[in-house]
Amino acid sequence: MPKQIPVPMPEHKPFWDALNEHKLVVQRCTNASCSEPGRLRYPPEPKCDACGSDQFDWKQVEGKGHILEYFVVHDSRIKRMQVDQPFNLALITLDEDPGLNFLSNLPGTAPGQVPVGGAVELFFEPIVPVDDLDPACNPNQLIHEWRVI
Amino acid sequence: MPLTRSNWQRNKDGLGVWEHRGKVAVAGWGQSPIDRRWDGVSLDKTMGAYTMIAIQNALKDAGLTLDDVDGLLTSPDTRVGQTWAPRPYFEAPYDSEDGITLCSGEWIQKQMGMKNVKYIESNSQAMAGLMGHAAQAVGEGEAEVLVVWYPMGNLEGRYEQGATNVNSGTYTRGNAAFNAAWGYQSGAQMNALMVFEQYCRKYGYPIDGGLAPFAVNQRRNGLMTPWGFYAQHEPYQITEEDYINSRYESEPLRILDCDRPVMGVAAFVYTTAARAKDMRQKPVYILNHATASDPARSTMATLEEHQESCRRLGARMYEGSGLSAADVDVFNPYDGYLTFTQQFFEGFNWHGVKEGEAMDFYKGDMRVEGPHPFLSSGGNNGTGRTRSAIMSDCIEQLRGQAGGMGDGVQHPGAPNPGPRQIQIRHETALMGALTPGGATFLMFSTDPMAS
Numbered sequence: 001m002p003k004q005i006p007v008p009m010p011e012h013k014p015f016w017d018a019l020n021e022h023k024l025v026v027q028r029c030t031n032a033s034c035s036e037p038g039r040l041r042y043p044p045e046p047k048c049d050a051c052g053s054d055q056f057d058w059k060q061v062e063g064k065g066h067i068l069e070y071f072v073v074h075d076s077r078i079k080r081m082q083v084d085q086p087f088n089l090a091l092i093t094l095d096e097d098p099g100l101n102f103l104s105n106l107p108g109t110a111p112g113q114v115p116v117g118g119a120v121e122l123f124f125e126p127i128v129p130v131d132d133l134d135p136a137c138n139p140n141q142l143i144h145e146w147r148v149i
Numbered sequence: 150m151p152l153t154r155s156n157w158q159r160n161k162d163g164l165g166v167w168e169h170r171g172k173v174a175v176a177g178w179g180q181s182p183i184d185r186r187w188d189g190v191s192l193d194k195t196m197g198a199y200t201m202i203a204i205q206n207a208l209k210d211a212g213l214t215l216d217d218v219d220g221l222l223t224s225p226d227t228r229v230g231q232t233w234a235p236r237p238y239f240e241a242p243y244d245s246e247d248g249i250t251l252c253s254g255e256w257i258q259k260q261m262g263m264k265n266v267k268y269i270e271s272n273s274q275a276m277a278g279l280m281g282h283a284a285q286a287v288g289e290g291e292a293e294v295l296v297v298w299y300p301m302g303n304l305e306g307r308y309e310q311g312a313t314n315v316n317s318g319t320y321t322r323g324n325a326a327f328n329a330a331w332g333y334q335s336g337a338q339m340n341a342l343m344v345f346e347q348y349c350r351k352y353g354y355p356i357d358g359g360l361a362p363f364a365v366n367q368r369r370n371g372l373m374t375p376w377g378f379y380a381q382h383e384p385y386q387i388t389e390e391d392y393i394n395s396r397y398e399s400e401p402l403r404i405l406d407c408d409r410p411v412m413g414v415a416a417f418v419y420t421t422a423a424r425a426k427d428m429r430q431k432p433v434y435i436l437n438h439a440t441a442s443d444p445a446r447s448t449m450a451t452l453e454e455h456q457e458s459c460r461r462l463g464a465r466m467y468e469g470s471g472l473s474a475a476d477v478d479v480f481n482p483y484d485g486y487l488t489f490t491q492q493f494f495e496g497f498n499w500h501g502v503k504e505g506e507a508m509d510f511y512k513g514d515m516r517v518e519g520p521h522p523f524l525s526s527g528g529n530n531g532t533g534r535t536r537s538a539i540m541s542d543c544i545e546q547l548r549g550q551a552g553g554m555g556d557g558v559q560h561p562g563a564p565n566p567g568p569r570q571i572q573i574r575h576e577t578a579l580m581g582a583l584t585p586g587g588a589t590f591l592m593f594s595t596d597p598m599a600s
């Protein structure tokens with residue numbers, strides 16, 4: 001289904017570039033005196049929510065997860081997605097740190113047939129490009145998605 | 150220190166009793182007409198025109214004139230969904246968004262010819278932040294007669310899908326790229342829905358249909374609110390069957406869970422307790438304002454995060470107001486989507502409702518004439534998306550005027566007090582918005598020294 005195409009901000013470019021190499025990366029706090037050393041964050045934020053430090057690196061995660069909750073969109077405001085209604089919108093918790101969560105449309109799972117609590121795996125979905133693509137976007141950009149396993 | 154858009158907030162634990170407790174009062178309120186949409190033509194029904202009507206009504210209610218006003222405070226968060234541009238504007242003063250889809254203090258001062266205004270804040274927060282901001286501003290002496298208004302709008306066309314709206318485009322930019330790409334559009338709608346479902350699973354309630362009695366009661370109360378949208382334009386009751394048969398917006402969120410965007414403005418006159426006691430109406434004193442702003446750790450907040458934030462908010466409110474849950478009579482938490490209101494119930498423990506019990510409360514008697522009157526104006530769901538009905542109702546209930554127009558005058562079809570006046574004690578009121586994880590609440594009382 002055609003998602004809106006992400007236009008990466010400069011500070012997020014490493015994240016989107018990693019996806020194109022089939023890697024999901026999240027920020028990791030590298031402040032040695034952080035109250036939760038190595039605390040991960042997603043979506044990207046300028047500062048660690050535990051210690052306030054702006055020191056971080058990008059850590060690759062495997063992307064295995066579980067479905068925390070979902071609903072079915074019948075009447076989206078987002079024009080690009082209206083042709084695919086109804087569609088699932090699920091919240092995926094990351095097994096490596098269930099405090100991090102990601103959105104997913106769970107391609108391959110019928111709307112409303114989502115196994116809450118079930119396991120999911122990460123895959124990489126190509127954008128549906130348009131003519132005259134914004135030059136800030138990679139025409140081969142991949143987006144992080146999940147599917148039920 | 151001068152007040153900014155956010156530094157007025159009491160948003161930490163352990164701040165003690167509010168330093169201006171009982172020293173600030175609401176002395177008047179006024180409502181404009183409420184329409185479903187602005188037709189794009191009628192300049193007497195714009196946000197500017199309706200703000201002028203609401204302010205005139207509020208001043209009349211308080212027994213004041215334009216010359217008494219020395220402060221103006223409002224919010225640019227008018228939620229019209231899109232701007233009037235790029236369509237052509239009109240002759241002055243309707244030659245920009247200001248006056249059409251916005252209504253700033255500067256615009257109002259000029260149009261109404263207020264001569265004694267020394268304080269203008271046009272960039273305050275959405276409901277109910279601006280009401281807390283106003284309370285702090287009067288407490289700190291920024292103004293002595295401060296008029297506060299909250300315009301809410303709705304233009305023709307599909308909501309938030311105008312030509313310039315991000316939802317219409319091919320791209321998602323900035324931080325939104327991490328959620329809009331999958332179809333996420335609004336936290337109040339979508340995050341709150343996910344949290345509601347987590348809540349139902351945790352406490353054993355049905356995910357779909359459990360809010361039907363709440364929706365029905367909201368409409369019932371709204372039909373007893375003469376200035377509300379439904380009482381004026383669609384004066385019929387809905388049933389639980391209507392609710393169950395209403396279409397899904399995002400399943401299980403039904404259209405009748407969502408407040409109806411409308412065009413309308415409410416205005417309130419804030420003043421010092423000292424001045425309020427000589428004004429026309431019985432003062433409604435402010436005992437505290439409290440804020441909890443707890444961003445989610447990750448993409449979406451979880452049930453646990455929202456519950457924790459609401460617990461904090463409740464504790465701050467009770468500490469700062471000097472009251473406890475048992476002291477709260479009128480309770481008006483925001484209900485823009487019915488799916489998040491239960492969190493406020495439980496954070497404030499109103500009428501003894503504890504975590505996991507709010508949905509059982511909805512099955513019981515919550516009628517205005519019963520022992521647990523709740524959202525007694527019908528809130529947003531029952532009066533249209535004014536966001537101010539939760540505030541107006543506190544003023545009306547504490548004055549004993551609920552069901553009338555709030556101006557102390559008898560109106561056709563609106564007994565005063567009307568059938569909406571709650572029958573239990575009505576000396577204190579608690580209201581606030583917007584959503585769990587980011588909300589400001591205010592405590593009102595007929596007694597500035599209430600304990």
Ligand SMILES: [Zn+2]
Pocket residue numbers: 029030031034035036039048049050051052053
């Ligand atoms: Zn840290």
